[in-house]
Amino acid sequence: MKKYNVAVVGANGAVGEEILRVLEEIDFPINKLIPLASARSVGKTVEYNGEEHAIIELTNDVFAQHEVEIALFSAGGSVSAEFAPDAVRAGAVVIDNTSHFRMQDDVPLVVPEVNPQDIALWQQTGVIANPNCSTIQMVQALKPLDDAYDITRVDVATYQATSGAGKSAMEELVTQMQAFFAFTLDEAEHKAFNQQIALNVIPQIDIFMDNGYTKEEMKMVNETSKIMHKNIPLSATCVRVPVLRGHSEALTVTFDSEVEADEARALLAKAPNIVILDNPDEALYPMPATCVDKNETFVGRIRNDNFSKNMLHFFVVADNLRVGAATNAVRIAQKWVEMEGDK
Numbered sequence: 001m002k003k004y005n006v007a008v009v010g011a012n013g014a015v016g017e018e019i020l021r022v023l024e025e026i027d028f029p030i031n032k033l034i035p036l037a038s039a040r041s042v043g044k045t046v047e048y049n050g051e052e053h054a055i056i057e058l059t060n061d062v063f064a065q066h067e068v069e070i071a072l073f074s075a076g077g078s079v080s081a082e083f084a085p086d087a088v089r090a091g092a093v094v095i096d097n098t099s100h101f102r103m104q105d106d107v108p109l110v111v112p113e114v115n116p117q118d119i120a121l122w123q124q125t126g127v128i129a130n131p132n133c134s135t136i137q138m139v140q141a142l143k144p145l146d147d148a149y150d151i152t153r154v155d156v157a158t159y160q161a162t163s164g165a166g167k168s169a170m171e172e173l174v175t176q177m178q179a180f181f182a183f184t185l186d187e188a189e190h191k192a193f194n195q196q197i198a199l200n201v202i203p204q205i206d207i208f209m210d211n212g213y214t215k216e217e218m219k220m221v222n223e224t225s226k227i228m229h230k231n232i233p234l235s236a237t238c239v240r241v242p243v244l245r246g247h248s249e250a251l252t253v254t255f256d257s258e259v260e261a262d263e264a265r266a267l268l269a270k271a272p273n274i275v276i277l278d279n280p281d282e283a284l285y286p287m288p289a290t291c292v293d294k295n296e297t298f299v300g301r302i303r304n305d306n307f308s309k310n311m312l313h314f315f316v317v318a319d320n321l322r323v324g325a326a327t328n329a330v331r332i333a334q335k336w337v338e339m340e341g342d343k
Contacts, residue, residue, distance in 0.1 A: 002341065003031035003331035006333075007068040007092070009197050010075030011035035014167045015097055018073055020048050022295070028330065029337065033168060037075070058083060058087075063090035066113045070336070072329050073097055081292060088126030093336055095329050101129040107334060109226045111136050112331040113272045114143045114206050118337050128332055133218070134158050134238065134247055135223040137297045141316050141325075142253065144271040145264060146228065148238065149255035152310075154234040156220065159241045159248040161288060164320050168192050170244050197242050205238040212333025214238060246288025247320040251313065258309040265302045273323075284315035294319055295327045 006028070010016040012035070021028065035046045036058040044053040056062060058079070062129065063071060063086055064236045071087040073080045074097035084094045084101070107327060108118035109129045121126045131139075137201030162169040168193035179188035206215035213221075218235040225231050241248075269276045277286050278300040286298035297318040305311035310324040318324060 001029050003029040004179055004337070005032045005034065005067050006030050007063060007066065007071045007087070009035040009036045009071060009073040009079065011055060012037050012041055012044055014163055014170075015074040015321055017326045018045065018275055018321045019074060019200050019329060020046055020116055022322065022326050023332045024049055025295075026330065026334070027212075028333070032066065032191050033066060033335070034062070045194075047246070060086045063087040063092055068092040070095070070333055072333065074325065077095060084127060086097060086265045092297070093122055094127045095123075095130060095327055095332050096127055097130045097325055099219065100221075101125075101127050102131060106130075106313055110332050110335075111139050111221060111227055111328060112335050113184055114139050115227050115229070116335050119332060119339060124335065128324065128336070130329045130332065131223045131227060132216070132219045132319040133164055134160060134236075134249065135220050135227070136303070136324050136328050137247065137316050137318035137320075138220070138249055138251065139272070140274060140297045140318075141251070141268060141314070142224070142232075143228065143311070144267045145253060145255070145259075146230070146232075146275075148264075149257050149259050151230075151232055151253055152231055153254040154224070154255050155252040156234070156236045158205075158220075158236065158238045159243070160238060160246050161241065161243040161247055161320055162192070162323075163199060163245045164205070164247065165192055165240070169197075173197050173242055173244065193240065199242060201242070203237065203242040205240055205321075237340045243288045245319055245321060246291045246317055247288070247324060248288060249316045251316060252305075253312050253314075255310050259304070259312050261304045261312065262309065264314075268299050268302070273297060274299055276300065276302075286315055288317060291317050291319045291320065291323075293321065295322055297323055309341065 071092040077098040077100035080100045106124040107123040172192045216238040220236040285300035301315040
C-alpha cells in the first residue's frame with residue numbers, strides 16, 4: 001500500500017493532537033509526518049507512534065520542501081486562508097477543519113458516512129472542507145432517517161462542550177470550578193466566554209446575526225443542506241455548557257411519512273459509526289462522559305411525538321474533538337486514499 005507524506009497544521013492544538021492520535025490508532029499509511037505550527041511553537045514536540053517529532057514552522061514553502069501529499073489543517077480560518085493555497089500548489093490535497101472553505105461552491109463539504117461521493121470533487125480546488133462539529137454528528141444520524149422517511153424539518157438544541165472553543169476555554173472552566181471551591185468564583189475572570197461558564201449555561205455560541213440566530217446556528221442550517229444535497233428547513237439553538245468534551249444535541253425531526261420509533265432505532269443501529277444507547281429502564285442513554293475518546297456517534301432517547309405520527313425525538317452525543325473534527329478529517333483522508341488507489 002502506498003504511504004504518504006502527511007502534514008498536520010496546528011499539530012499541538014486540541015484538534016491537532018487528536019488528529020495524531022486517530023492517525024496512529026488506525027495505522028494510517030504515513031511515509032513521513034510533518035507536524036506544523038506557528039514560529040512560537042518551534043522547539044516543542046508532538047508524540048506519534050511512540051516517537052517525539054519536532055514541530056516545524058508553518059511557512060509558505062514548507063509544503064513543497066517536504067513534498068507533502070496530504071495536509072490536514074486545524075489552526076484557524078485565517079491560517080487556512082493564507083497557507084492552504086500553498087499546500088495545494090505543492091501538490092497536496094488539503095483537508096480543512098476550519099469554517100473558511102465550507103460554503104465555497106467549488107469546495108466539497110464532507111461527512112464520509114453521508115456524502116463520500118463528494119470527495120471526488122476535490123480536484124476543483126485541491127481542498128476538502130470538514131464541517132462544523134455540531135453539524136457532523138447530527139447529519140450522521142439524519143442521513144439514514146432521511147433515506148427512509150424523507151425529512152421535511154429539523155429542530156435542534158445543542159449542548160456544546162467548552163473544548164469546542166479551544167484549549168483556553170477548557171482551562172477557563174477548570175479555573176472557574178477551582179475558584180468556586182475556593183469561594184472566589186465572583187472574582188474569577190472570563191476571557192474565552194463572555195459570561196461565567198462554570199455552573200452555568202450560555203445560550204450563545206459565536207456572534208449574533210441580523211436574523212437573531214448566532215453564526216454557529218446558521219452554520220448548522222447551511223452546512224446540513226450542502227452535505228445532504230437537500231434544502232432542509234432547520235432551526236438550531238446552540239448552547240455552551242460546563243462540560244470539557246462531548247457535544248450533545250436534542251433533535252426533533254419531522255418527516256413526510258409516518259415513522260415508528262422502534263423501526264427508526266433499528267435503522268440507526270445499522271448506520272455506519274452509530275451506536276445506540278437507548279434503554280431508559282436501565283438509565284442507558286448517551287452522555288458526554290460516554291463518548292470521550294470514542295470515534296462513534298451515540299444515539300438514544302428515541303421516541304415518537306405524542307401528537308404527530310410524522311415526528312421523532314432523539315438525543316445525539318459525540319466527542320467533538322474526535323467525531324466533530326479529527327476523526328471526520330482522518331476518515332476523509334482514508335476515503336481519498338481509497339479513491340486515489342482505485343484510479
